[in-house]
Amino acid sequence: MINYIVRRLLLVPLLLFGVTILIFGMLQFLSPVQRSALYVRDIPRNERVLDGVIRRYGLDQPIYVQYWKWLVGTRDPRTGKIAGGILRGDFGYSRTASESVADIIKRRFPATLELTLWSVVPVVAGGVVLGVISAVNHNKWPDHLSRIFGILGWSFPTFVFGLLMLMIFYANLRWFPPGRISDWANRIVLSEEFHSYTKMVTIDSLLNLRFDIFLDVARHMVLPVITLSYLWWAMMLRVTRSSMLEVLHQDYITTARAKGLHERIVVNRHALPNALMPVVTIGGTMVLGLLSGVVITETVFNYPGIGSAAADAASNLDVVTVLGLALLNGSVLVVANVVIDVLYAFIDPRVRLD
């Protein structure tokens, strides 16, 4: 077990190194002038000044020197201040948003985290429950219904689904507006007396006992959460269903039934815990998928998170910003995957024995 975890953890630095190499490789497609956005807020137009910037930050030096400087930053010989350095959390400056990439992340990440967290709840609860129901009722109508739901879910592109949701529930019914928060609520959130503990408005508003703001934000979140998560509902449903079916056909379940145990106890106590193994594995894929999905969901609903920032930057060819956000996402995923693998070893003894 220890052996397995150590081996898995040793892989993390290697993978992170690979991720930085990949991102840095893509940066090399840019000219030194464009790359200077890594270090300076405004790229100077005057050519002499520009040359100075390129020389000062070593953008004309060999690639391995540049890589090192990109990692740890370079000291400006005139002011003595260090600029750049992804390890210091400095990803350069966004040309289109005219602020640093780190500021974009700081401002927008809580919104994305909030959206993702809320999406996990219905997926795990709804998908698993529906999957169990459909396995227990194998080949009866609940099973057929949930299979149809599953395959339709897989076939609906996120952005078509999101646009349909907006068309029905916003444009026609006016129930759920796009965006993250109404103007009046936003003014209160930004004011002095509102304490932002987590920057996630749904949680902060509860902590401030402002239930009207919570309701407003929740109303904005309903459609994005559904849009982001329906795909994973469908996925979770299929995985739970098939693994539950497999478990229900095993001998020890027959034994439990033969002992005369109540069917509910057989399903909930004996079958379910073992059937949930693959569901945990899917958890990793789900984190990947949700983080990938926020790009589209946030863009459709004008939700101010990391995903819509990345989409805006990419469509404006603001490469430094996109690469900064991709680097952040890649690193988060590497770590998340390892955490899931280790968790898996705790749950499933078979993994440890290998």
Place this chain on the structure above:
Amino acid sequence: MTATDSELDTQYTPVRKIGWLERMLGIELYRMVRGLVTNPLSIIGMLLLVFFLFVALAAPLLAPPRPGGDPYQIPRDGYSSVPKPPGSEWSSRQPPLPFWWKAIVGTDHWIHLMGAASGQWDIYYGVVWGTRTALRVGVTITLVTAAVGITLGSISAYYGGAVDMIIMRIVDIFLAFPNLLAAMTLSAVLTPKLGKGIYPAMIALAAFGWMGYARLIRSDILSVREREYVLAARVIGVRDARILLRHILPNAIFPTLVVASMRFGDYVLSFAALSFLGIGAEVGYADWGQLLSFARAWITNLGAYWFIVIFPGLALVLFVLSWNLVGDALRDILDPRLRGSR
């Protein structure tokens, strides 16, 4: 006494009759084909696919392009930003009429069959030629990713050791990024180099799409590599490349090809998503995602301008659905645990 030919025949008459189709396709492929044509869902899927193939092939007849112009460029009717509903008149610079128009639509000039998006791009033309774009993109990405994945996976599996280790770690690193975000990033990097168009997005999707195939073929080759006939070939001194290409690959490649064909729909979908985000082709290129992105400017009025979402959205959903229906049936047929249950 020796057995005559006729006696041998009666002795070895197979219990099951083998038809000409089965003899031609071989048992595995025959079982697959039979499974596909007996499953109602997969029949619906295949009919839809045939329909899309027809639309793509007949695009010049269904929606003739302006003579001399790029057929993938959607013709526009003026420059107003307000969308026009289906059935409204085409007021300026009409493209040529198809021969069936008068008989079916009943007018002697163009009308916007599915409406016009903001910028007066004709949605009907975009949906028809978008089918071609979808198939083109899907075929290209599927072929490229499968080729890259199979090559790298085979090298990795056959040589093993350090080569295997390095290639598999590269796979891990490429898998560390969310697929769409990675493709978005790479196409943003490539667009200034290659110019705006469908190629940056296609290359980017292919660059981050091969890893699954590499893993799959690697594991299949690893199991085939230990079979007796491969060992026999090695003993008699056949060269590495020949063993790999003639003896191992043909016996290991089938599952990978099936998975690759099933992912076709996903690639079309990802490409449409990139276009929707404004990263794919230039504005006005006949592509479903591009058409859908016109709806982004009209979110508050989608009730009135429903046609911008519904028509291209329907095309995309049906296309992906048809692929998933066939793929789902294939998975059931090929899953050894479900074998014999039907």
